[in-house]
């Protein structure tokens with residue numbers, strides 16, 4: 001298995017009784033609709049059934065009194081836009097009926113039925129009713145025109161700009177199928193550090209060719225925009241959002257896009273962030289910028305997704321507080337077509353962050369969630385880190401803004417503040433590698449993001465169990481080993497990478513350990529800015545005696561993290577500068593606890609290797625070998641991380657490694673040298 005088929009493998013059903021039952025419903029597929037999307041559903045079901053039960057099932061237009069088939073039943077739309085995308089599946093007078101209020105609902109129901117059948121579940125008492133909780137469920141690609149991907153670790157971009165629009169790679173359709181099978185209904189094709197080229201007539205034509213494929217699977221196409229495009233591409237004097245010429249340029253541009261792509265989804269914008277241009281270049285606010293684009297989109301269905309990932313280069317500021325300070329004062333000023341997209345944590349996709357304090361604090365502005373699926377800070381394609389626990393941890397965090405139970409999930413699904421438009425986005429981990437994601441187990445992160453975007457109440461375990469069964473093996477014992485390993489993998493990574501609430505121990509590459517880096521273009525682009533190690537202790541004081549970032553949360557949240565004696569250890573150094581000899585809840589001093597976590601994290605990679613070995617006999621040999629090899633890399637690099645942190649922090653703590661642990665067999669200078677070689681150009 002080369003991994004290309006992802007979780008849509010449709011391996012033949014091996015349970016004889018189940019196969020007999022499935023064959024009972026395989027006389028026909030009735031599809032009265034002539035739409036493109038139900039056409040895709042029909043094609044998928046035929047492909048799936050052919051492979052699962054070996055039968056080519058004919059399509060008919062109406063079931064009439066016939067029984068023994070699958071029936072697509074499109075009902076009049078009554079609910080809101082999320083309800084319209086839901087579906088029901090149930091047996092009705094001898095047929096399996098998939099009913100929905102939209103073609104998309106039929107497609108999603110079809111994929112749900114196929115998922116059920118891939119897991120060899122009986123149809124007899126089947127009754128599935130499912131509705132997405134969030135309206136815009138999107139992937140964000142950070143893909144560039146030259147075929148590279150910012151923070152991509154699975155080859156180059158799947159979008160072949162140079163051969164579009166004439167040649168349309170068949171892979172686009174498989175990409176669309178995979179996303180539709182999860183209920184993803186939007187995709188941003190290009191990097192948020194955007195090229196103005198995407199607004200050119202030539203590129204709009206290329207984008208349209210991709211949109212034509214994605215549309216068949218219910219996926220809308222979006223683009224990231226370069227805010228200064230009116231100037232650089234349009235030749236105007238500037239790009240001031242209040243300048244009538246600039247506004248007219250965007251209005252014309254949007255009209256041009258919709259002429260070519262009638263169901264265009266809208267724009268994603270990174271502005272005044274990390275050197276990107278934006279409205280503040282003209283003394284305007286983020287709301288001014290977003291509202292200008294919203295005005296251009298007004299005649300159409302499209303939306304503006306404006307990112308809250310902004311932080312100024314201020315040596316005295318705490319970057320943690322930046323997005324809140326910038327955006328909360330703008331609450332209520334955004335056009336209804338705007339959604340503000342917020343990264344899960346206040347800094348930047350670290351292995352563990354507290355939830356962003358923006359969630360809950362902009363009741364009048366729909367806030368969307370931005371998760372990162374690509375493993376920029378999670379070991380690239382070499383380390384196995386299952387991300388559903390990370391996503392869930394954030395979604396289930398309680399903001400307390402309307403009393404207990406005001407979870408982040410309820411903010412973004414709209415139930416807390418009554419947002420009309422709700423959004424969740426994942427920064428994609430797909431690339432041109434044959435298996436899409438580089439690390440075979442990273443497919444699970446794409447899968448988990450999509451499943452949670454549809455229903456954030458699913459558990460990380462349930463999703464892992466499902467994915468493993470669909471993708472790797474049907475054998476229960478082996479599945480259990482793999483699921484166990486997946487569920488612990490993030491904590492293991494944190495153990496050797498950023499234990500106890502450490503964060504961002506790197507410079508630009510975001511891979512090799514560089515906790516000692518103290519020189520950078522900006523203070524908040526160094527490692528020492530974040531961990532603040534000194535002879536007294538370690539960690540970033542964000543209480544009233546420090547930056548007071550905690551004040552951005554409700555008192556009940558502050559109470560969880562305010563007191564170093566009560567702060568749960570995973571968050572400790574996020575909020576406190578703790579002395580090396582302080583006794584922690586675990587009974588160990590900070591120094592000893594740190595050493596233990598670094599060692600236990602690195603050692604646990606061996607445990608992961610064992611779990612993988614235990615499943616070996618039930619795995620495809622290529623997939624087995626691929627992951628086994630990557631786990632070896634992970635083990636080596638985990639020890640590298642452990643040694644880097646430990647030897648570096650030891651220069652401050654001036655204490656020995658606890659007697660029960662075997663000290664590193666290299667010096668700090670040796671580790672630094674190896675890192676320098678890694679980073680050498």
Ligand code: BDP
Pocket residue numbers: 150151192193270309348349376
């Ligand atoms: C950071 C990445 C950078 C992105 C930025 C963003 O290192 O490549 O452009 O996030 O989200 O984590 O805009």
